Every structure is written in structure tokens, then in C-alpha cells.
């Protein structure tokens with residue numbers, strides 16, 4: 001179902017909501033429409049794709065779950081050792097688990113099966129397999145979610161509100 005990007009009064013992205021909820025916010029006068037896609041849901045009521053709240057709200061920080069899917073998304077489904085793009089991807093512990101490496105954003109990277117096997121129980125230094133980039137925790141869970149939506153090719157009109165995502 002169509003999703004709507006909600007902007008704070010400051011124009012910063014705030015969350016992603018359903019179009020039904022977005023319409024309730026518009027009808028209650030709590031938000032104004034910023035973008036629509038031209039599709040009408042009622043006569044002369046176009047389906048919004050981006051709305052903006054009239055009043056600024058403060059948002060608490062939300063943790064991004066450390067999951068296989070999220071690690072793959074952070075790494076753009078690309079082996080962080082050789083750049084391979086494809087389906088046969090695994091998660092690799094940069095510092096192997098057997099040597100004290102933990103399950104963290106900084107120690108888990110996407111690796112193809114070949115690289116994972118080749119690296120084995122060694123560090124990148126020992127295996128002479130440097131990482132393409134330093135793994136880190138994504139800093140905003142919202143931007144992380146938004147980039148997933150953008151990747152589907154839908155919601156391109158969101159792009160200009162998420163510069164730097």
C-alpha cells in the first residue's frame with residue numbers, strides 16, 4: 001500500500017506512515033500536503049506522498065536492529081572485500097568470533113562466499129584482504145528505512161527531502 005513520508009515542521013523527515021493515517025492528519029488540520037502523485041482518492045483529493053506537520057515534534061532516538069537484512073542493506077548487497085554484487089552473500093566477522101570479535105555493526109560486514117572462505121579465521125590484515133570501507137552503525141534509523149523505500153524505485157519524490165541519506 002502507498003506510503004507517505006511525514007516531514008517535521010522544520011521539513012526534516014520524521015517518519016513513514018500509511019496513506020490513510022496521512023489523510024487523517026490532513027483532514028484534522030495537523031499536517032499540510034507537500035507532494036502528491038496526481039492520483040485522486042476522492043474527487044479533488046489527490047493521494048499525498050509527502051506531508052508536513054504544522055507543529056514541530058521532538059523525536060527520541062530509535063535503535064536500528066542488527067539483522068542480516070540490515071547489514072546487507074547498509075553494504076548495498078556488495079561484498080566488502082572484493083565488490084561482488086549478487087545473491088550468494090554471507091555475513092563475515094571482521095575480527096573472527098573465535099578471536100573475540102563480536103556481533104556488532106562495526107564487526108559484521110557483507111562478504112561473498114569465496115571471500116568468506118578465503119579469509120577464514122583471520123583478520124583483514126592477516127589475510128591481506130582490506131575492507132572496501134569501514135563498517136559503522138547507520139546513524140539514523142529513519143534515513144535507513146527511507147533509503148530502503150527509495151531503492152525499490154517507488155517514492156522518488158521523497159528524494160529531495162532526504163539529502164545525505
Ligand SMILES: [Zn+2]
Nearest residue numbers: 079082112115
Ligand atoms: Zn568477495
